[in-house]
Amino acid sequence: MISKVVRIRSFAMALCLTAPFALAESQMASGGLSPNAAADLLFQLETLQQEVQSLRGQLEDQGHELKLMKESQRDRYIDLDKRISLLMSASASEPKYSSAPEPRVEQPATQASVQKINNSTNSLAASPLAPISLQPPTAQAQQAYNDAYNLIRQRNFDEAETAFSEFVKDYPNNSLTGNGYYWLGEVKLVQGKSREAIEAFSTVIQNFPGHNKEQDSLYKLGTVSDQLGDTTKAKSYLQDVIRRFPDSKAAKLAAGYLSKIK
Template structure:
């Protein structure tokens, strides 16, 4: 609760109860209340009561907004926590099977993938094609990725954001870079940085077409767009997930989310 509002409310309540009596005592001491004085006293009392009601309304509005913010933040944390739990329960950790180099893709196929993303969403800015072949990470890059990823497992999101930001900057074109951008987006979501998260997810789609995290990034773009109030864009992203990756877990999540959007 805003301390300033509390002080104003306390002051108004004090005036509401003390001012009439103080004025009444002064008038009685001077020979009683005149009709005009009584009318003024009543007007002041009504004014103070209206101000108190107005302050109560403001407090209720602020309380409602705070409740919505807490619920939204909790939902984001639960979503990321579920994803982390699923990865931790797998027989092999995510960094191990992400370290293999991405398969070679012909330039014409890569161009088609970029055009499909641009035409279906009309939201991503055109960017240069991703490299035809991504290099496998060096031992140093793999260690940096594992360290950053472990920070997420430990729920140390502030340090995880710093670590992944440094990772994608230091190693911009290996097979783990797309994963780095994806997890950077997830961490920013937990911290309430929705617009920055959109930038990270969009980078996966623009710079790493065909990446294993592309479908998850599209799904997250849809949900975050909906949270930011852009329903049309959210539907476009989610429908794109279903159309391009119909048998994926992301497609099932997208279909479920779409059914809840009005």
């Protein structure tokens, strides 16, 4: 389309440029071209040349802007495709619970310690938190979780976000709630809601210490913080994953990502 416009403009410009010469030649042949007419034709020629240069500059600017727009759209598509691929890859490895998963329980936290955890949001990656005791999900909670999780498998991310938001609200204290917040964060990432995703991942760390999604949530907090420009916090999260979970897949991913941060 652009090349067609260029050809049309070039043809029109050629006509404009050659017309004064043709008129001048015809008048000179008949002996009727006066000095004033010649000067006027020269002025018109110079004006047309300036307009041609201006149009060429505008065309080059528009072509450059179009190229930048295409590159930006391509980069955004590639980034979105990577996010969806990573999400689906992680989704495929998530176990389907036929029964309630066993929570990681070592030392049940007291009410005072849980409150202390909630008040330490700004130092999530400073030190590992003590695991808390969680109740197994009811059959109803298990079904609600499975239904929400299946929406991710079907790539219905808008519905999955709504389903997981309702799940963590309706079932705030069972062993699947941490998973619910983690997948809520993943879904929000796919939709470009980075700051809301950070809130979801942070909730896993704050409210469910020792949960099996803690290491993955820390890694995600590191990568998203880096994408938002907070390099210091990103390094802290990633280093915490490596220090606390050295043999995990999340630690390997954190080490790889950390090596690319300047």
